[in-house]
Amino acid sequence: MKHNNSWISLIVLFLVMLLVMAGCRPEPSTTPSFPLTSTPATTNNTSQVPPSNSPVPPSNSPPPPSTTTTVLTFEQAAVNGAAVFAAFCAGCHGAEGQGGIGPALIGTDVELDDYGTADVLLGFISSEMPQNAPGSLQTQQYLEVTAYLLVKNNIVWPGNPFDPAKFNGIRLPD
Ligand code: HEC
Numbered sequence: 001m002k003h004n005n006s007w008i009s010l011i012v013l014f015l016v017m018l019l020v021m022a023g024c025r026p027e028p029s030t031t032p033s034f035p036l037t038s039t040p041a042t043t044n045n046t047s048q049v050p051p052s053n054s055p056v057p058p059s060n061s062p063p064p065p066s067t068t069t070t071v072l073t074f075e076q077a078a079v080n081g082a083a084v085f086a087a088f089c090a091g092c093h094g095a096e097g098q099g100g101i102g103p104a105l106i107g108t109d110v111e112l113d114d115y116g117t118a119d120v121l122l123g124f125i126s127s128e129m130p131q132n133a134p135g136s137l138q139t140q141q142y143l144e145v146t147a148y149l150l151v152k153n154n155i156v157w158p159g160n161p162f163d164p165a166k167f168n169g170i171r172l173p174d
Helices: 002-024 028-036 039-048 074-088 118-128 139-152 164-169
Strands: none
16 A cells, blocks of 8 residues: 555645745745755754853862062063063163163163162162153063063073062162
8 A cells, every 4th residue: 555655645745846836936036945944953053062161159269379579580570571661661762772762771881870779770760760651650560670671781690589579689780
């Protein structure tokens, strides 16, 4: 009896095709969408990806150890200081600190010895510079740009720990 079923199926299929063709005739532009309908289903796969990331209850976890400046070396602080210098100082003191509108800050022409020690130099820079916006930088930026000047002028050894509390012990040579 399968033959009969196949016949019925073929007839039904034929009738359905007739109906589809008849229905599509007024607007043929919709027919191309029929073979494409299977593709959108694949995009649902992404719904598997986000499982519950939400459980975020570790209120007991200690705050990350604050990276204080004391763990830095002068060399590391000077890396940040170089960026500060380039952004806020180089326009007047030269890209290499060689001098410009403002006096030289790096090299043999520098006369930072007037300030005596690094903490006095830091105080001057913090309160007077950048000359067009004195005191406008963050404390850390002033520390780092001062470290940059100290390293570049070979006043400190780059491997020394960067400890601003000891700036008063760093003498500025002639
Ligand atoms: C708008 C220009 C300008 C900018 C920007 C500027 N300076 Fe100056 N700076 C000057 C001038 C002009 C002088 C000299 C007059 C004075 O000492 O006030 C000077 C003096 C200095 C001195 C003293 C030099 C000496 O021989 O006595 C230091 C140190 C200094 N600047 C550091 C800095 C640092 C660090 C920055 C960036 C954070 C900076 N300056 C940004 C114009 C500038």
